[in-house]
Amino acid sequence: MGRIKNNKNRRKEPNDIVNEDIHFKEVLVIGPQGEQLGRMSRREALEKAYDLELDLLCVAPNAETPVCKILDYGKYRFEAQKKEREAKKNQHVTEVKALRVSPVIDQGDFDTKVKKAREWLQDGQKVRIDMKFRGRMITRQEVGREVIRNFSEQISDVADMTKAPNLEGNTMSVTFSPKKGK
Helix, strand or coil, X not given: CCCCXXXXXXXXXXXXXXXXXXXXXXXXXXXXXXXXXXXXXXXXXXXXXXXXXXXXXXXXXXXXXXXXXXXXXXXXXXXXXXXXXXXXXXCXXXXXXXXXXXXXXXXXXXXXXXXXXXXXXXXXXXXXXXXXXXXXXXXXXHHHHHHHHHHHHHCCCCEEEEEEEEEECCEEEEEEEECCCC
């Protein structure tokens, strides 16, 4: 009977159950090439893994009979981290850029805001327009809605309205996203 080595110095993920951390009486063992070695006691499985100078990883702890695989845990972790890095690299985060306008905005300021929104939309970012009503302006919401309607007409060739104008408190917001295929 071989001596079971202790791999306490090996780093492991918190969710992984490896070697001495496996506390099931009986496990279903899968060999290093994916072949089924059958059911065996925990101690037998560990000895088999250590004889091959590999580790025993519990891949399905919630199964009726827990499933463990004999593999090189260091290589397994390296491959998993590599996949995570690739997934993170290929991930595209859509940022929502916010512009604040007033219901009584001047034409020059309006044109500047439209130009900036167009740039962001052409870069593939979403744009949110926030219009804050101050004081008695809240009673003239139709003026604000007209400004937002003009804004959406100006950028209609590059953007679709994802969220219609709605009033929350004293702020009216509308969200635009880039048109598909642009």
